[in-house]
Amino acid sequence: MSTEIIEKLVTAYFTQMQAMNPEGWIENFAEDAVINDPVGNPPKTKEDFQKFFGLLSMVFEKLELSQDHTFIAGNGAAVKWTMRGLGKNGRQGIAEGISVFEINEAGKIQQVSSYWDETAMMAQMKS
Numbered sequence: 001m002s003t004e005i006i007e008k009l010v011t012a013y014f015t016q017m018q019a020m021n022p023e024g025w026i027e028n029f030a031e032d033a034v035i036n037d038p039v040g041n042p043p044k045t046k047e048d049f050q051k052f053f054g055l056l057s058m059v060f061e062k063l064e065l066s067q068d069h070t071f072i073a074g075n076g077a078a079v080k081w082t083m084r085g086l087g088k089n090g091r092q093g094i095a096e097g098i099s100v101f102e103i104n105e106a107g108k109i110q111q112v113s114s115y116w117d118e119t120a121m122m123a124q125m126k127s
Contacts, residue, residue: 003072005107010070010077013101013109018065022053030108037114038097059125062086068096077101083116085125093124 009028016025026049035044035052044052056063064084071078078100085093097116104110 001075001103001105001107006072006075006077006101006103007070009103009107009109010079010101011067013112014065014067014079014081017056018063020053020057020060020063022050025049025053028109030104030106030110033109033111035112035114037099037112038116038118039113041118059087059122060085061088061090075103075105077103083121085121087125089125091125093121095121 012028013025016022016028026046029046029049031046033046035049037044037052062085066082067079068082069080078098080098081096083095083097085095087093095116095118097114099112099114101109102111
């Protein structure tokens with residue numbers, strides 16, 4: 001698979017999440033895709049994705065995601081990113097992390113594993 005296809009798919013993942021556009025985000029995934037976000041939480045399957053976006057929209061007024069560095073190898077990519085969120089309560093939070101993507105032969109995201117401290121981010125939003 002070309003690096004251009006992988007780069008486009010990964011960029012769409014972040015762009016659609018930042019736009020809080022669940023339909024545009026979900027269409028990038030394989031039917032049997034799995035998300036570990038963050039790693040250590042129970043994995044989410046495609047059936048859980050709408051609920052995941054519902055939670056995002058309940059907490060965040062605005063979400064900014066930057067892809068700081070993208071590394072592509074084989075049919076996958078690792079992205080070091082920064083997330084800035086403005087909560088519905090007016091509080092701000094910032095987090096950094098790394099997401100590892102596995103892309104299937106059909107050019108869809110098969111799995112995403114994200115490594116970041118969700119608890120620290122949410123504490124910033126509450127304090």
